[in-house]
Amino acid sequence: MEGILFWFLALVLLGSAVAVITNRSPVASALSLVTMILALAGLFGLLGAYFLAAIQVWVYAGAVMVLFLFIIMLLDLKAEEGMPLRALGVGAGLFLVLFLGVGIWHAIPASAWEANGLRAAVSNDAASIGHLLFGAYVLPFEAVGFLLLVAMVGVIVLSKRDV
Amino acid sequence: MVTELTVFLVSTLIKIFLVIGVLLGLVAYAVLAERKVSAAMQDRIGPNRVGLPFVKARLMGLGQPLADAFKLMLKEQFVPGHVRGFYYNLAPMLAFLPALLAICVIPFAGVDPIHLPGLSLAIPQPGVIANVGIGALLLFAVTSLGVYGIVLAGWSSNSKYAFLGGIRSSAQMISYEVAMGFSAIPVFLISGALSLPQIVDFQIERGWLLLPFVGKQFDWHLLFLWPSLLLSSLIFLVTLFAETNRAPFDLPESEQELVGGYNTEYGGMRFGMFFLGEYAALISASGLFVTLFLGGWSLPFGLLGTATSLSTFFLQALVFLGKVCLLVFFFMWIRWTLPRFRYDQVMTLGWKVLLPLSMANIVLVAILLAVFGGTP
Amino acid sequence: MGTPTLGHYLVLSGLLFTIGLAGVIVRRDLLIMYMCLEIMLNAANLSLVAFSRFSQQVRGQVLVFFVITVAAVEVAVGLALLVSLYRMKRTTKAEEITALKF
Numbered sequence: 001m002e003g004i005l006f007w008f009l010a011l012v013l014l015g016s017a018v019a020v021i022t023n024r025s026p027v028a029s030a031l032s033l034v035t036m037i038l039a040l041a042g043l044f045g046l047l048g049a050y051f052l053a054a055i056q057v058w059v060y061a062g063a064v065m066v067l068f069l070f071i072i073m074l075l076d077l078k079a080e081e082g083m084p085l086r087a088l089g090v091g092a093g094l095f096l097v098l099f100l101g102v103g104i105w106h107a108i109p110a111s112a113w114e115a116n117g118l119r120a121a122v123s124n125d126a127a128s129i130g131h132l133l134f135g136a137y138v139l140p141f142e143a144v145g146f147l148l149l150v151a152m153v154g155v156i157v158l159s160k161r162d163v
Numbered sequence: 164m165v166t167e168l169t170v171f172l173v174s175t176l177i178k179i180f181l182v183i184g185v186l187l188g189l190v191a192y193a194v195l196a197e198r199k200v201s202a203a204m205q206d207r208i209g210p211n212r213v214g215l216p217f218v219k220a221r222l223m224g225l226g227q228p229l230a231d232a233f234k235l236m237l238k239e240q241f242v243p244g245h246v247r248g249f250y251y252n253l254a255p256m257l258a259f260l261p262a263l264l265a266i267c268v269i270p271f272a273g274v275d276p277i278h279l280p281g282l283s284l285a286i287p288q289p290g291v292i293a294n295v296g297i298g299a300l301l302l303f304a305v306t307s308l309g310v311y312g313i314v315l316a317g318w319s320s321n322s323k324y325a326f327l328g329g330i331r332s333s334a335q336m337i338s339y340e341v342a343m344g345f346s347a348i349p350v351f352l353i354s355g356a357l358s359l360p361q362i363v364d365f366q367i368e369r370g371w372l373l374l375p376f377v378g379k380q381f382d383w384h385l386l387f388l389w390p391s392l393l394l395s396s397l398i399f400l401v402t403l404f405a406e407t408n409r410a411p412f413d414l415p416e417s418e419q420e421l422v423g424g425y426n427t428e429y430g431g432m433r434f435g436m437f438f439l440g441e442y443a444a445l446i447s448a449s450g451l452f453v454t455l456f457l458g459g460w461s462l463p464f465g466l467l468g469t470a471t472s473l474s475t476f477f478l479q480a481l482v483f484l485g486k487v488c489l490l491v492f493f494f495m496w497i498r499w500t501l502p503r504f505r506y507d508q509v510m511t512l513g514w515k516v517l518l519p520l521s522m523a524n525i526v527l528v529a530i531l532l533a534v535f536g537g538t539p
Numbered sequence: 540m541g542t543p544t545l546g547h548y549l550v551l552s553g554l555l556f557t558i559g560l561a562g563v564i565v566r567r568d569l570l571i572m573y574m575c576l577e578i579m580l581n582a583a584n585l586s587l588v589a590f591s592r593f594s595q596q597v598r599g600q601v602l603v604f605f606v607i608t609v610a611a612v613e614v615a616v617g618l619a620l621l622v623s624l625y626r627m628k629r630t631t632k633a634e635e636i637t638a639l640k641f
Contacts, residue, residue, distance in 0.1 A: 006543040010551050017555055017578050021562035026570060027250065027318070033574050034311070040581055047548070047592040049600050052584075052607075054300040059607055062307025064577070064614045066314065066337060071618050072570065073318050073330070075625050080568050093564075097557060104553035112546040112593075126297050126357055128597045129604060137601055144608050151612040158619040 005046055013039040024079040026072045030065060037061045051126040167284060174286045179267075182292060185484070186266055190442040191228035193491055199224075200495045235435035243320075243428050250319035255429065255436035258312025262443035264305045267291075268298040269450045272460050272479035274360040279473065289476055290460065291360060298359040299351065302451060303344055306406065309444060310336050313425050316437070320428035328424025331414050331506065335405055338513040343402035345521035349395045349528040350455050353388060363459035372396070373456040377463035384535050391528045396456045398521050403448045405513065408441065410498040414506055449490035450483075457486055548589035555582035569624075569631045573617055580610050 016039060019032035037060045044053035133141050195210065202209025211224040242251065272290030279286065288294045295301050310333045317329015350372060351357055354365040370378030372392050375385035385392075405412040426437045453459060460483035504512070559582060562575030584603045591599025625631055 002542050006547065010547075013551065014554055014558065017558045020574055020578060021558065021566060021571070026568065029571055029574060033577065036578065037581065040585060043548075043551075043585060044588055047588050049588045049592065049603075050295065050297050051300070052588060052600055052603055054297050054304045055604065055607060056584075058300065058304035058307055059611055060577075060581075062304060062310070062340070063337065064611055066310050066333060067614060067618055068570070068574065069311075069314055069318075070330075070333065071622060073314070073326075075622070075631065077568070077570065077631060080566070080571070093561070097561070100557050100560070101553075104550070104557075107553075108546055108549045112549060113544050125597060125600065126300070129600055132597055132601045133604070140605060144605055147609065147612055151616050155615050155619040158616070158623050 002046065006043070009039050009042045009046065012036075013043065024081075026077045026079070027069065030068045030072060033068075034061050034065050037065065049125055051129055167287075170282075170284045171287055174289070175292065178289075178292050182266055182271065183263065186263070186443060186446060187439075189446055189484075189487075189491075190439055191232065193442045193446065194231065194438070195224070195227050196492070197495050197498075198227075200492065201499045204496075204499045232435075235432050235438075238431035240431045240433065243322075245321045246428060247319040247321060250315045251428075252433070254312050254316035254319060255433045255440070256312070257315060258309065259436045259440035259443065261305050261309040261312075262440055262447050265302050265447040266443075266450065267293045268295055268302050268359060269447065269454055270294075270360045270363055270459055271450070271483045272476050277473065277476055288360075290479065294360060295358065297357045299347065299357050299362070299455075302359075303340075303347075306444070306447075307336075307340055309406075309440075312437075312440065316429070317425040320425070322428055325425050325427045328427070332408060332425060335408070335412065335414060335509060335513075338510060339402045339405035339517070342398060342513060342517040342521050343406060345518065345525060346395045346398035346402060347455060348521075348525050349388075349391055352525070352528050352532060353385075353392070359454050359459075363454060363461060366458040367461045371456065371458035371461075371463075374458075374463075377458070379464060387535075388528060388531055391524050391531070392456070394520065394524050395528075396452075398517050398524070399455070400452065401512075401517060403452060404494070404497070405509070407444045407448050407494075409445065409494055411501040411503050412509060413498075413503060414509060445494060446487060446491060449487045449494065452490060453483065453486045457490075459483060460486075545589055545593040549586055552582045552586035552589065555579075555585065567633050569621055569633050569636075572633065573614070573621075577610065577614070580606060 013036055016032045016035040020029045020036065023029045023032060037056060041053040041056040041061075044050075044056060199209045201207075209224070210227045213224055213226040213230045214220040214222040215226055216229075242248070268291065270291040274288045274290045274294055276285035276287050277289045291298075313332045313336075314329050317325045317327075317332070320326070320329075350362065353372070354362045356362050356365065366372060366378070368379050369382045370376055370385055372385075373396050375382065375389050375392070378385075404410075408414075426434055429437060460479040462482055556579050559575045559578030562578065563572050566572055566575065584606055587599045587603050587606075591597060591603075621631060624636065628636060630636070
């Protein structure tokens with residue numbers, strides 16, 4: 001059951017990620033990214049990180065991507081026109097992909113493929129994340145809160161026509 | 164041989180069919196109720212002609228939803244020439260889906276396992292389709308996806324009225340989502356749970372969060388927290404109005420200025436999907452409010468507290484349904500009483516009044532809980 | 540199809556990261572490049588959550604929580620920048636934004 005779900009979600013994840021960069025229309029790209037985010041939330045759920053899955057959907061799909069769609073529609077962005085493919089470019093791209101792929105493959109230790117690792121997930125992950133956030137990680141947490149404040153001020157300054 | 168998995172799968176399937184069936188029936192009759200309520204408030208009669216087909220029985224217009232459904236389904240599926248085809252077809256489905264998904268985590272009856280006569284295994288979690296530990300968060304996450312249908316409908320219709328309606332609606336929904344989340348946090352702080360069935364259990368023991376004196380045992384802590392809870396529930400209720408695009412927050416489809424808002428260019432069953440989605444969202448929003456503040460499926464003083472048999476289970480579900488219907492009536496009452504806000508008033512109320520109030524409320528509740536030494 | 544191991548998740552995350560990187564290189568619209576950045580961040584999040592699950596520690600998930608927050612901040616500021624850029628240059632194409640001074 002878990003295997004089937006994993007392969008299904010992985011397929012959707014990669015398919016929609018590819019669709020983000022192959023679609024010419026910005027709205028289609030944005031919607032593909034939403035699909036990707038939902039599939040990723042599904043994978044988080046499969047890994048037992050239910051809290052993060054909900055946050056992922058709420059923050060990314062519910063807020064960030066709506067903002068993207070907003071901007072696309074307000075600026076009325078048109079579909080990007082294609083450029084002719086050049087042999088050199090395609091070759092360099094393939095080489096890079098191969099290079100990166102081999103690198104990633106070698107970075108994964110052999111022990112990662114043993115099936116014994118996956119046992120009971122941490123139960124009640126929301127509570128344990130909360131304890132860590134307000135315990136060991138309280139300083140980073142405050143820093144992130146301050147970052148949000150700075151970003152808010154920054155966005156208001158940026159989007160006002162004359163300050 | 165009946166295994167645990169089959170019991171789980173079969174019972175879940177039955178629950179899904181039951182809940183969605185009841186939800187759709189409720190939606191159909193909510194539309195009729197809306198027309199009846201508005202008629203009563205404006206001293207009219209309302210729809211009273213359609214009864215059973217082929218018979219002369221009128222039944223005070225109770226057949227109206229059937230006629231409405233047939234009308235919507237049999238209409239020509241007309242697509243204006245200027246729309247962006249794919250997204251135009253996608254939008255109504257996206258508008259309808261989140262409301263259906265949201266109902267999955269709302270407990271409509273007790274979640275203690277029920278033993279059926281003649282079956283050795285108990286039915287797990289009979290009162291909720293998916294008993295998720297972070298049900299409340301998941302619910303907020305899913306309802307926040309409702310914006311997509313509206314934004315896409317407005318944009319893909321390629322018409323100014325629809326576009327303005329879509330932009331307005333999404334701005335409104337995003338603004339009020341924040342205040343809605345914040346106003347629910349005191350509930351989580353006090354009950355110490357994110358799981359909706361656990362919140363209901365807490366309310367059975369200590370009293371409903373809106374009426375703290377109806378619990379099994381009286382808890383004076385909750386009396387101190389009562390003002391905050393009243394404020395919290397008020398903010399939550401107002402944001403629910405805004406989230407479901409109901410009057411006095413029905414700016415997105417204000418007929419006098421935007422024709423029909425984001426669904427101007429839609430007709431037939433596609434329009435019907437928006438309509439159904441709107442009412443389904445209304446019902447699941449009422450269900451959420453009942454669960455968070457009105458004790459869910461429980462009766463005061465712990466009556467019907469634990470379901471041991473199928474009959475108490477159905478009684479609990481009926482109690483929940485009754486509460487939801489009362490709240491839906493309240494929504495309609497408000498709609499036909501208050502005039503619509505102006506757009507800048509909506510934004511001012513959301514960002515400058517409700518958001519700071521709900522944040523201050525969280526701080527107040529947290530301080531009170533710290534004084535009491537944790538959850539009472 | 541057995542249960543997926545840590546390796547499966549890591550390969551998936553690597554593939555996702557590569558797709559995002561390719562998008563940043565190939566696409567010329569700043570907005571789409573932003574989306575590809577999000578893909579890369581999400582890929583990193585996936586491997587963090589997988590590590591956290593397979594080492595039975597919640598700390599990885601806390602890091603993901605921070606990443607999601609910072610990503611939201613980044614998008615808000617980035618999109619505001621993009622809009623003010625669009626106001627001046629009427630374009631969001633990366634190759635047309637060439638002036639150092641406006």
